[in-house]
Amino acid sequence: MEAYLDNSATTRCYEEVIDIVEKTMREDYGNPSSMHLRGVEAERYMKESARTIAKTMKVQEKEIYFTSGGTESNNWALIGCAMANRRRGNHLITTVFEHAAVSAPMAFLEEQGFEVTRLSVDACGRVNLEELKNAIRPETILVSIMYVNNEIGAVQPIAEIGALIKQQNPQTYFHVDAIQAYGKYRILPKKEQIDLLSVSGHKIHGPKGAGFLYIGEKVKIQPLIWGGGQQNGMRSGTDNVPGAAGLGVAAGKIYENLTENVEKMRMVKRRLAEGLQEIPDVRINGMPLEEGAPHILNVSFLGVRSEVLLHSLEEYGIYVSAGSACSSHKRAGSSTLAAIGLDAAQRESAVRFSFCEYTAEEEIDYTLAKLRELIPVLRRFKRK
């Protein structure tokens, strides 16, 4: 049996996505910039995709810009916005536990002379609204806050934050990294006063290498990628037709059954959390079960190094992710887990389970059975 519980890393493509990607590679392979029929045909896919995506958020088609994925969307939102508005101010606000695709461009902007305020989060991973309120100044250009934290699934009250920002400074833009939230929450930028919003395709059963940035029509932003002037001159480069088409199909499908899918994920999450209670010295990290994101459960198995547990589970076809040190390419431990104040023992033993609509209860039961078997054995071996 196999249990793929790493859906926050990436998801399997929907069959319909694969079909349209194949069709746009094999048959309708034109370049939308071409003047001939083949080009027009290909352009239709781009338009259709933008229309579908726009509908999921009740925004305008022209406010959707295709990118190479979440990282580019975040980079563009931050750098493009900061550069275009630097005459108005040089202050940016973010949180201490953003994904590297936000924290790294923020650090870059800091080197370029911008001032960055990083908001703290509490033990659940919640931003303090009072702190945010006090941080906003007349020269604050942009606030960037992630909707769902990728490691612990902490969810921010985005609508409240949007309202607060505009109330403090109507000029300040609000960027939301919604890479882990899109397809799990109904997001309405106009209502929630979001100006910029980043989404990645492969987290919602779409293709890798495709994503989009929503840019509200009144937002002042400059391009990050210059060239042939595609997408209204805002994002040059030959249109990634298969990527955009696949992304559109994925977005349409995931929002079609949103309530049902989310309920499925909540159920498997609950089932796993309940089952884990039978194992001693297990800690669930982040928000209380029902408050956190439906698809992420971060758990510490005290006394077991997370990467060892990861590789043990892997032998049984169970795939999870470890937030700790030597599991990832970077040696530095997880900053998210440190940000919510976990001690070293809890950080080094933290494992992330993440689900999707396809995650079956049997997979959860199988995983629980293996965990009950493995945890006591692994706990016998520790460094002395």
Next chain:
Amino acid sequence: MFHAFLIKYAEIGIKGKNRYLFEDALMKQIRHALREAEGEFEVTKEQGRIYVRAEGEFDFEEAVESLQRVFGIAEICPVVILEDEGYEKLSKDVIAYVDEQYPDKKKTFKVYARRAKKSYPIPSMELAAELGGDILDAFPDMTVDVRKPEILITVEIREKIYLYSQSIPGPGGMPVGTNGKAMLLLSGGIDSPVAGYMIAKRGVKIDAVYFHAPPYTSERAKQKVVDLAKLVARYSGPIHLHVVNFTDIQLYIYEKCPHDELTIIMRRYMMKIAERFAHQDGCLGLITGESIGQVASQTIQSLAATNEVCTMPVFRPVIGFDKQEIVDISVKIGTYETSIQPFEDCCTIFVAKHPVTKPNVNVIKRSELNLQEKIDDMIEEAVNTAETIVVQ
């Protein structure tokens, strides 16, 4: 301009009657190495020399790089091959060659001519003097220095005429396969690939063994070792890499032996298992990347304790090297970048915070008595279930 290389050997010349064995091995290795360079090449042996001729277009840089990985080569000389069309034509070609190769003419030079084809009308000395004179006439800035010339232009008259003046250093050593075979204990670190390289350089063919300990080491750690073996194989030729699952033995030692002796005991069993594979593959020695005092398990006492289980000689080519010296070689041979990738090949759980640094063999042996019950079967199991990957 160049279409051939003259290969000068390192130590083969002194091998007496066995010389042809070394030359044949060298040619085989050259052919193998040149498969990585763009172009078709013919490798021939003529009158005690090896020539590499490119047939048609080829990538000069790639060919040189490939040849520089062949042990046994002392020098690589790019050669221009000319047809014998009389002295006038030869003189013109030599002048054109000098003009192209040395844009700065303020140099001292000497022409060395060798008439291997005795039917050629001009004797060697005379030919050298004539060509030297023509070069002086053509390039007045150049001067002759017969003792220490900056440029030594060699003209060899054979069936064709070989013209060369440059020499690119080869790696030295002896052709792989001329000095038997040894088993390398390969980890994901910096030292063991260098050790393998150095022994291969002496003409020894190598196979390797890697100890894998899932779930304490990851699939990526194993991939890293395969990648390192590939890099070493660029010099040594194909390597049979035995991947041994060591987890059960490691856990058994953990449970039965004092924690501060874990590493030493573990290494003793690694040596034993490596020796089993060595016998199986017809190897006559083991190779490790140990260097005295580098870590607790490489103090002289630890080395003695580890060595004690082996009956084969253990070659430790970097034994007297400082870390930086080993790093320098790994950078040179191209294994460094891979070695420093951060996938741990030994989870720290099995490393005591305060390991013994001066183990006493008798004490270690007494600890190992605790393993009596199962260890032989476990070794058998580990050997039998090992996966063998042919890396090339």
